[in-house]
Each structure stands twice: as structure tokens, then as C-alpha cells.
Amino acid sequence: MIAGRDGYSAMSLEAVAKQAGVSKGGLLYHFPSKDDLLQGTLQHFAKVARGMLMERIAADPTPNMRWARGFVTCMFPSEEELASSKQDLDPNTMGSFLMAMLTVAADRGSSVQPLSEFGAELRDRLLEKEEEEGLEQMILWLAIDGLMVWKLLGLITPGAELFDRLGRAFRERVGLPPEHASLHSSLGSLEEKTKKGAHRAK
Secondary structure, three states, X not given: OHHHHHOHHXXXXXXXXHHHOOOHHHHHHHOOOHHHHHHHHHHXXXXXXXXXXXXXXXXXXXXXXXXXXXHHHHHOOOHHHHHHOOOOOOHHHHHHHHHHHHHHHHHHOOOXXXXXXXXHHHHHHHHOOOHHHHHHHHHHHHHHHHHHHHHHOOOOOOOOHHHHHHHHHHHHHOOOOOOOOXXXXXXXXXXXXXXXXXXXXX
């Protein structure tokens, strides 16, 4: 995603049309303005992120803390998890995109309803759990969101030692082996999976 990789200012209609392989006129037919494009992008992001999370939860055989494990493995997947799970958004782009969109939406007064609806669904599902388990998973979710805010503020960099240490700590906290793929490995594995998918589609 252009917004996650290069920031919202780089998300021009021309740039998006080029990356999507469509004409600017075709893009304008669906998204008449940049604000419409922002809303469409938010909806797509929420849909893809929900799909990634729900796939992990459905594949987890242990009910206790599996929502938290889903959050953690979306952001700090192991090499094995990258190979076996759907990873349509790499961890770095996912966090960067979310922070960029929230910042722009707040600045421009745009609606973040797609993200709000997704967040409300997760919150309510966690509140249905037994109180202690639900709150523990909610705390982990908030901690991961806080890590993305730190990234936005320049307090931490993906791939840095502290980021990796936190990733291992998150994984241990939810009962997973601590070692997770480095940012470089995550991006490389995701790129390889994308190429294979494109090759199969031909």
C-alpha cells in the first residue's frame, strides 16, 4: 500500500492508479476524490486485517488467549507462521498505514468508521470472554497499538533490537515460541508468497 509505505501525501490518484494497473479515469469512476479514496482504502484495510486475524483465530486449537495470539502473530509472525498463514499485509506496512490514516483522518476531519467498526467488533468479542482473560487480551491489543504510536513518534524502529525484544516478549506472553521473523525476513517471505500467488493466477 502506498500510504503505508510512503505516507498519505504520496497517495495521489495517479500513483494509486499506476500501482493498481488501471487508468486514472477508471480510478476516478470509483473514487471521485482523494477523500473518497481514503474511505475506500480504510474499508479495504479493515477487511484485509480482519481476514488475517480471523484466519489465525480459527486455526488456533487452544481457545484460551487465542485472540491475543492472533494480534501478536499478525505483527510478529514466526517464519513458520509466515509460510502457513495468510499475510496480505506485512507488519511494518500495517502499522505505518494505520497510523498514517488515523493522523490524516484526525487532521482532515475524515471519518474512520471502517476502522471504528472493526475495533468495536474486536472489543465486544473480547468483552464476551471471562473478565480476566478478556481484559488481559485487550491489554495486549492496546500495547501493540501503543507500539505503533511509538513508531509514529520515532521512539522505536522496526528491526531494531528493542523492537525485536518486545516482539519476543509479546509472543512469550501469549504462550508462543519467542523467536519471530525479523522485519527483513517478514518482508522477503511476504514478497515471495505474493510472487507465487501472481504466478499461479496467470
